[in-house]
Amino acid sequence: MSKSELVLIVEDDPDLAEILDVHLQQEGFRTDIAIDGKVACEKAVHVQPNLILLDLMLPKLSGLEVLQFLKRRKDCTYIPTIIISAKDDENTIVEALNEGAEDYITKPCSPREMLARANAVMRRAALNQGAAEKVRKLDELEVNFTTHTASIEGKEIKLTRTEFDILWSFMKDNNQVFTRKKLLQLIHGPGVHTVDRNIDVHVVSLRKKLGLYGKKIETVRGVGYRMSF
Amino acid sequence: MSKSELVLIVEDDPDLAEILDVHLQQEGFRTDIAIDGKVACEKAVHVQPNLILLDLMLPKLSGLEVLQFLKRRKDCTYIPTIIISAKDDENTIVEALNEGAEDYITKPCSPREMLARANAVMRRAALNQGAAEKVRKLDELEVNFTTHTASIEGKEIKLTRTEFDILWSFMKDNNQVFTRKKLLQLIHGPGVHTVDRNIDVHVVSLRKKLGLYGKKIETVRGVGYRMSF
DNA sequence: TGAAGTTGGTAAAGATCGTGTAAAGAAGGA
DNA sequence: TCCTTCTTTACACGATCTTTACCAACTTCA
Numbered sequence: 001m002s003k004s005e006l007v008l009i010v011e012d013d014p015d016l017a018e019i020l021d022v023h024l025q026q027e028g029f030r031t032d033i034a035i036d037g038k039v040a041c042e043k044a045v046h047v048q049p050n051l052i053l054l055d056l057m058l059p060k061l062s063g064l065e066v067l068q069f070l071k072r073r074k075d076c077t078y079i080p081t082i083i084i085s086a087k088d089d090e091n092t093i094v095e096a097l098n099e100g101a102e103d104y105i106t107k108p109c110s111p112r113e114m115l116a117r118a119n120a121v122m123r124r125a126a127l128n129q130g131a132a133e134k135v136r137k138l139d140e141l142e143v144n145f146t147t148h149t150a151s152i153e154g155k156e157i158k159l160t161r162t163e164f165d166i167l168w169s170f171m172k173d174n175n176q177v178f179t180r181k182k183l184l185q186l187i188h189g190p191g192v193h194t195v196d197r198n199i200d201v202h203v204v205s206l207r208k209k210l211g212l213y214g215k216k217i218e219t220v221r222g223v224g225y226r227m228s229f
Numbered sequence: 230m231s232k233s234e235l236v237l238i239v240e241d242d243p244d245l246a247e248i249l250d251v252h253l254q255q256e257g258f259r260t261d262i263a264i265d266g267k268v269a270c271e272k273a274v275h276v277q278p279n280l281i282l283l284d285l286m287l288p289k290l291s292g293l294e295v296l297q298f299l300k301r302r303k304d305c306t307y308i309p310t311i312i313i314s315a316k317d318d319e320n321t322i323v324e325a326l327n328e329g330a331e332d333y334i335t336k337p338c339s340p341r342e343m344l345a346r347a348n349a350v351m352r353r354a355a356l357n358q359g360a361a362e363k364v365r366k367l368d369e370l371e372v373n374f375t376t377h378t379a380s381i382e383g384k385e386i387k388l389t390r391t392e393f394d395i396l397w398s399f400m401k402d403n404n405q406v407f408t409r410k411k412l413l414q415l416i417h418g419p420g421v422h423t424v425d426r427n428i429d430v431h432v433v434s435l436r437k438k439l440g441l442y443g444k445k446i447e448t449v450r451g452v453g454y455r456m457s458f
Numbered sequence: 459t460g461a462a463g464t465t466g467g468t469a470a471a472g473a474t475c476g477t478g479t480a481a482a483g484a485a486g487g488a
Numbered sequence: 489t490c491c492t493t494c495t496t497t498a499c500a501c502g503a504t505c506t507t508t509a510c511c512a513a514c515t516t517c518a
Contacts, residue, residue, distance in 0.1 A: 005289060028265070028289050048410055074452050075408035122291065147457075148406040148449050160504060161451030197466085198506055204468060221465065221514075389493055426477085427495055433479065450476065450503070 005122060006030040008049035010040040010066065011084065012058055016107075020053060023111040024118070037061025038190040044070055044079065045189075051122050052081040053114070054101070056092050061190050064096055069189045071100040072165060074148065080125040082117055084109065136171035138229065141213045143171045152213060162187060163206045166199070170217065170227035179224040199225075234351060235259040237278035239269040239295065240313065241287050245336075249282060252340040253347070266290025270298050270418075273305055280351050281310040282343070283330070285321050293325055298418050300329040306377065309350045313338065329363065329374075365400035367458065370442045372400050381442060391416055392435045395428070399446065399456035408453040428454075 007029045011017040017033050024031050032047060034040035037058045044052060044066075052070075056063035063083065070076040083096045083104035093104050102121045105114055134145035140153045145168055150157045159167065165187045169178060178186075180196035188194070203225055207214030216227050236258045240246040246262050253260050261276060263269035266287045273281060273295075281299075285292035292312065299305040312325045312333035322333050331350045334343055363374040369382045377393055379386045388396065394416045398407060407415075409425035417423070432454055436443030446456050 048414070074406060075410045078411070119288070146406070147404045147455065148452055149404075162505070194506065195508095197508095200466065201468080201506075219466065391494070423495065424497090426497090429477065430479085430495075448477070 005050035006032065006047065007051045007053060007118065008032050008034060008040070008043055008047065009053045010034045010037070010058065010063070011053070011055045012036060013055075016055075016084075019111065020114065023115060027115055027119075029118075037063065037066045040066050041069055041189045042191075044076055045073065048075070049079060050125070051118055052079055053118070054081050054083055056083055056085045056089065056096065064092060064099065065185065065190075067096055067099045067101060068186060072168065072186055073189075077145075078125065080121045082114075082121055136168075136174075138171065138174075138213065138216065138227070141210070141216075143167055152211065157209055159206070159209060162202050163209065166202055166206060167210075167227075170225070175226060175228050177220050177224050177226040182224070234279040235261065235276065236347065237261050237263060237269070237272055237276065237281045239263045239266070239281060239287065239292070240284045241265060242284075245284075245313075248340060249343065252344060256344055256348075258347075266292065266295045269295050273299055273308065277305075278308060280347055281308055282347070283310050283312055285312055285314045285325065293321065293328065294418075296325055296328045296330060300374070306375065311343075311346055311350055365397075365403075367400065367403075367442065367445065367456070370439070370445075372396055381440065386438050388435070388438060391431050392438065395431055395435055396439075396456075399454070404455060404457050406449050406453050406455045411453070 007024050009017055009020050009024070009031060011020065011033070012035050014035075017035070021031050021033060032043060032049065034043045037060050040052075040054070040058075041061070043049075054063045054066060058066070063085075067081060067083075070079065070081070077100075080102040081100070083093060083101045085093050085096075085104055085106055087106040096104065102124070103117050105117060133147070136143045136145075141150070142152075143150045143164075148164060150159055150164065150167060166183060169183060169186055180199040183199050184192075184194060184196055203217060207217055210217070218226050218228055220226055236253050238246055238249050238253070238260060240249065240262070241264050243264075246264070250260050250262060261272060261278065263272050266289050269281075269283070269287070270290065272278075283292050283295060287295070290298075292314075296310060296312075299308065299310070306329075309331040310329070312322060312330045313336060314322050314325070314333055315336050325333065332346050334346060365372045365374075370379070371381075372379045372393075374397055377390075379388055379393065379396060395412060398412060398415050409428040412428050413421070413423060413425055432446060436446055439446070445458075446454055449455055
């Protein structure tokens with residue numbers, strides 16, 4: 001029989017975490033706490049919570065980075081996320097919402113409001129099962145995150161997971177330059193360490209597979225790569 | 230004037246639950262009440278009501294999730310369900326109807342209207358078992374959610390419940406990639422944990438049973454599975 | 459202009475990971 | 489109980505990732 005929803009609290013301040021925890025449990029939710037971004041990513045992947053409460057100011061890995069990583073993993077994309085943030089940090093909030101956060105609350109936060117939003121967000125998430133497809137286009141190159149396919153002029157291009165992830169990053173934030181490290185982080189999350197020249201190899205094969213569109217992946221010398229219109 | 234039908238009221242507001250309860254009993258129905266989604270699922274499975282009145286706004290498990298859970302269980306698919314919902318929540322209502330709800334009423338709801346609809350729905354349920362069939366087709370492969378059957382060229386394929394659920398997920402959102410974790414959730418509801426490689430085993434036997442159509446189930450390496458046209 | 463130092467492109471090889479599948483044990487239903 | 493279905497486990501093989509090495513291209517500075 002199904003159990004009640006599990007909420008993952010990502011918060012480095014133990015007091016606030018405790019408060020959130022208590023209130024959520026009173027409301028009948030199961031809870032889990034992560035005190036930094038790395039643990040948050042691990043737990044999110046592992047326990048597949050129904051909701052994540054994510055503080056943006058975290059040690060090690062910022063909340064935004066956690067969000068970026070999770071929203072790119074197919075098995076975490078659907079987990080709705082509520083941002084917890086200082087009031088004056090509006091830019092970051094906007095960024096987080098753009099990255100796919102569902103809602104936000106500002107510190108100091110009232111438990112009542114938090115609960116209301118948590119319930120609302122989960123309800124919405126349950127609806128969005130067959131949510132809108134995430135698609136990006138560049139002329140005749142089309143990348144579909146939902147189906148994990150890329151095609152040129154309607155013809156499917158067979159990409160490996162890593163190649164796809166890199167391409168999706170490029171297409172999602174067009175024109176943005178990605179450093180090799182950033183790409184590694186987006187692909188692997190925190191904790192895994194590979195040489196960052198490794199990215200070059202993937203970019204090479206991606207370029208090959210994209211044919212003419214491979215030329216759209218620019219090398220930004222000394223910095224990284226980007227894809228541009 | 231006693232009727233034998235049992236109505237399960239799923240409603241977290243005690244006052245409203247009481248009102249519905251009283252009126253249904255006056256009309257001669259037996260009743261049972263569940264105050265949250267989890268209890269609702271348990272009771273529905275256990276007591277096998279003839280009708281469910283389901284509030285969409287529930288603590289723990291949303292009404293929509295309850296509905297999804299029930300409609301995926303072979304032994305609950307047939308239980309007609311009337312949604313109770315706030316007037317302004319039209320999207321949810323549509324979703325619920327798509328998920329297989331038979332009718333809906335909006336809050337605040339008149340007992341008279343509720344009774345009328347309840348009677349109508351049960352009458353319909355008793356008469357046309359297979360009226361509103363939910364069917365998906367892929368060439369000659371036909372999957373019928375209402376009857377929980379699949380057939381190829383009219384010849385029925387015998388599937389286990391799990392196999393059917395997986396196939397239905399694939400057919401329902403064609404082309405979408407499903408991670409193993411996602412499929413587990415769809416099959417078991419939230420909270421149950423089995424090793425996700427388990428999915429592979431079901432996919433293998435599903436592919437076998439589907440014969441040529443088994444080839445339509447693609448492996449997306451590093452991600453999951455998907456079925457495509 | 460060219461030498462020295464950096465940075466990126468690419469091929470190749472080995473290491474690692476993911477999947478298909480069979481088989482056996484566990485759980486559930488009649 | 490028996491029979492069906494679910495779940496776990498183990499192994500093999502191929503796909504994919506990672507590293508390394510070498511060369512080309514670019515930058516800097518004399």
